[in-house]
Amino acid sequence: MRIILDTEKGRIILPKSFFTQLDKMNKIIADSGSDKKWTAQTYVQDQFDKAMKETMLRAEDKVVK
Helix, strand or coil: CCCEEECCCCEEECCCCHHHHHHHHHHHHHHCCCCCCCCHHHHHHHHHHHHHCCCCCCCCCCCCC
16 A cells, blocks of 8 residues: 655545555454554554665666565
8 A cells, every 4th residue: 555645735535445444453453353453643653663774766767585
């Protein structure tokens, strides 16, 4: 899922499908017996923290993992 960080307007733009996907993830978590529940803010923060540990790339750079 791609999330846009708009540095000119100082906002984060989520795709239309984001909340549907978040609901699906939360259902899977709940079905596994966990009390954890993602909010939009906690999920984006978690993903941002993970991404900041990686090398920053240009759109045309090849990602090798």
